[in-house]
Amino acid sequence: MSSNVLGKSRKVMVTMNSLRDSLTPAEKRIADYVIDHSIQVTKLSIAELSHAVNVGEATIIRFCRTLGLKGFQEFKMELAIENSNSQQNERSILDSDIAHNDSAELIGQKLQNTINNVLSETLSLLNFSTLEQVAQTIKQCKGIYFFGIGSSGITAEEAKNKFMRIGFNVDALNNNHFMYMKASLLQKGDLAIGLSHSGSAVETIKALRLAKESGATTVALTHNPRSNIASQADFVLINGNRQGHLQGDSIGTKISQLFVLDLLYTLIVKDDVVGSQHRKLKTTKALDS
Known part of the structure; x- marks a missing residue:
């Protein structure tokens, strides 16, 4: 790690x-x-x-x-x-917790502030050298496999969609049995990315461990850089956590995870803009036909 x-x-x-x-x-x-x-x-x-x-x-x-x-x-x-x-x-809307008498407009301002805060926190925590290394690894790998359960599993599906649209061999798994089977069959040259905000999701930790034992390169996307999932990763990417108590991971966690994955996506696309646009156009046409 x-x-x-x-x-x-x-x-x-x-x-x-x-x-x-x-x-x-x-x-x-x-x-x-x-x-x-x-x-x-x-x-x-x-x-x-x-x-x-x-x-x-x-x-x-x-x-x-x-x-x-x-x-x-x-x-x-x-x-x-x-x-x-x-x-x-400014302190007027820095308290992002939603109060009973908040208007719809104020709630919108608080949620916007929550998103701004979690993105700023993520930028503070990220190691950009590691981020660039992961981007290079993605460009060179045979296949990308996203592992996650619960809301992290939903984020994994979204990442699969983004990377498939620009031509990568990619899959996302959020069922623990499928995660374990796929992870055990990975090989050198494959890339496994485990998503767990807390870093303690036992299913995702096991999947990443199996992938590492099989020879794949492993990445953990988590808020806790000293968590159990980080111990199974060759590269650790940190996402922020600035959110109100009533919002849960519907805003803070998901936004911060998607932000890191979008940074990876953008780093890859910028090095091959023409090729990425061509492949994205092909997939778009396939959906329209």
């Missing part, structure tokens, strides 16, 4: 939220305290933060390095910059 799964334009708060489920109990205490007291933390010494969260200074330093930072001073600097930028944003 690629060791640097987070993008260079990472944000401290976004990265902490992405990694939270895979942090140790001590690291979670640090993360929770920073999230709740982000402005105050920028003014604390490492000894003061250590006392506040009841962990050793060495644990704080390891926590900072887990976020991709060199140490506590860089952590405080990045956090201060992020706090400053956040305070400059």
Whole structure:
């Protein structure tokens, strides 16, 4: 698995939220305290933060390095910059949770804001070098196989549609039996892409593991770069998670997954615009006839 799964334009708060489920109990205490007291933390010494969260200074330093930072001073600097930028944003519709007395227009504004936030968060978390490597792998592979269950399975079907339209040998599987059978038959030169927002979908994890054991290249698209599905992947792509509590994955998760897949699609098309247009026209004509 690629060791640097987070993008260079990472944000401290976004990265902490992405990694939270895979942090140790001590690291979670640090993360929770920073999230709740982000402005105050920028003014604390490492000894003061250590006392506040009841962990050793060495644990704080390891926590900072887990976020991709060199140490506590860089952590405080990045956090201060992020706090400053956040305070400059308009606050009127930043709370994307839907209230009972919201008008239809305000709900629309909140949902639009949710989409903007989740796309910004995804751009902060993505490693674009890894994204480009995956795009190159797609162009060279014999077949692409998307694995996902639930709403991730729906996203996998949408990806299948996009990549088939420009001429790729592609399939999407969301039934665990079919996923396991197909994964076990993959070979070197095939590409398996597992979609799991939480990174803990046992069916998708097993499918990706079987694909890897069969010799296929594996990719995980997840919000948690230290999740179980990431451990089965040669490449890890991170999607954002900024959404209101009442919206679920109907907006946030699906939009962020589709955004990453569309980035891959666009990277591939831009290197072969004429060929991609020709193949897409052929498939369009086939549907019209």
